[in-house]
Amino acid sequence: MPYRPPRYDRLILALDDDELETFVTEWAKKKPEYLSVQLFRGTGDMGRDVVGFHTKERHEGSWHNYQCKQYGKTLQTGVGLNEIGKLLYYSFKGEFTRPTGYFFVAPRGVNRNLKKLIANPSLFRDELFATWDEHCAKKIINKKTIPLDAGLKTFISEWDFSCISAVSLDEILADPVIKPALYAYFGADPGPPPAGQVPVTIESREMPYIGELLAAYGEREATVFADYASLKAHASHDEHLMLQRERFFDADAFTRFYRDNTMDEEIRLLRREVRHGVIDVHRIDHQDSLARANAVMIQAANLQPSGALAKYAGPPVRQGICHQFVNEGEIKWQKS
Structure with a gap:
């Protein structure tokens, strides 16, 4: 039927x-x-x-x-x-x-x-x-x-x-x-969230996860990238960072939408499952910090979380949640 x-x-x-x-x-x-x-x-x-x-x-x-x-x-x-x-x-x-x-x-x-x-x-x-x-x-x-x-x-x-x-x-x-x-x-289905809108200018709230990524790019290239502008000469890293920003803002739009729909508990459940799903991959040895970040992104994309929001939390959202973890100090790409 x-x-x-x-x-x-x-x-x-x-x-x-x-x-x-x-x-x-x-x-x-x-x-x-x-x-x-x-x-x-x-x-x-x-x-x-x-x-x-x-x-x-x-x-x-x-x-x-x-x-x-x-x-x-x-x-x-x-x-x-x-x-x-x-x-x-x-x-x-x-x-x-x-x-x-x-x-x-x-x-x-x-x-x-x-x-x-x-x-x-x-x-x-x-x-x-x-x-x-x-x-x-x-x-x-x-x-x-x-x-x-x-x-x-x-x-x-x-x-x-x-x-x-x-x-x-x-x-x-x-x-x-x-x-x-x-x-x-x-228990009404709140529907899908809006797509994230990536601002042209980097916002101050992005700086923690972007700082971690700049450090990871610098480690890979054995140089220092002081800011986003200095990355422009490295096309692959510049493109990589743009992709991570899309993921961050998709996760941000997702979180805001469902929080406004009083689904805090479901958001916490999803974040918990994403964290448990990627943390072991994060902790193992990697070639460098960028390899660690990429491995975590791949793992996040492959997760199959449960809960009411799982069907709306696609790979970019799950990957963006990992950048939220970095922003909040839960994980770092550099080996401690």
């Missing part, structure tokens, strides 16, 4: 309330607009679920609230009005500033009436006022009635109701930064 990718929409629909909140937290953490993300759960959340902070001032600055609702049917109007009323009441009491964005995350969607209110901000505000006694007055704090007095009404009126929206499952799954959450929860 042909391979059919998992239906992540169905998997998200199967999450319970707490799991949905955690899933949305992982998703929000990868959104570049947030400096930090916090999950508020249980009593004392004051109408907040998942909060994305734009600044270090957190609740004293700009922030967004993701209200997660995992129901067996579409989110009802009364629930939506109650959640907005609760949040604005506690904001009125000085617990936090009013959010600059409010998102209902209801995997089964919101009902037609609530969708209409969201699409018409002034209508949403008026409906909240008109039904306050029904949906909010006795449902914000247990055994306490909160009247919509003049001060609270004015405070609510000043809020921008156009910042309310409902996030559909399709929108969640279409977000480019959703992959980490899908991987964390469902």
Whole structure:
């Protein structure tokens, strides 16, 4: 049978309330607009679920609230009005500033009436006022009635109701930064990494492994190559170094891509297997340091590591990881 990718929409629909909140937290953490993300759960959340902070001032600055609702049917109007009323009441009491964005995350969607209110901000505000006694007055704090007095009404009126929206499952799954959450929860394949982009000018972070290679070329030629420019007269070594830089930046792009996809443990596993796979070849006697480096490169290319990332860690990536080891002081090409 042909391979059919998992239906992540169905998997998200199967999450319970707490799991949905955690899933949305992982998703929000990868959104570049947030400096930090916090999950508020249980009593004392004051109408907040998942909060994305734009600044270090957190609740004293700009922030967004993701209200997660995992129901067996579409989110009802009364629930939506109650959640907005609760949040604005506690904001009125000085617990936090009013959010600059409010998102209902209801995997089964919101009902037609609530969708209409969201699409018409002034209508949403008026409906909240008109039904306050029904949906909010006795449902914000247990055994306490909160009247919509003049001060609270004015405070609510000043809020921008156009910042309310409902996030559909399709929108969640279409977000480019959703992959980490899908991987964390469902083991989703994050896909292949981008190819490395080799800068024309050597970067300072390259100097440790390039310095080792320059020393190895110098040992082979019985001379000193002070820098990359001095290598230009030796075409074979110049070409060799260019190849090693490609490998280094392929490994760098690989690491960055999967680290951004919250796969740190898999990266550690791959690096461990590469290190164990090449270390014995590295330690044996070689003609010189360049022969050692080349032998390690050949060994790295021939490895068959395991783990979730193995199929995407081709020879250039595995070879580039060895240059990362040199950068980190794990191995050296010169015999100690």
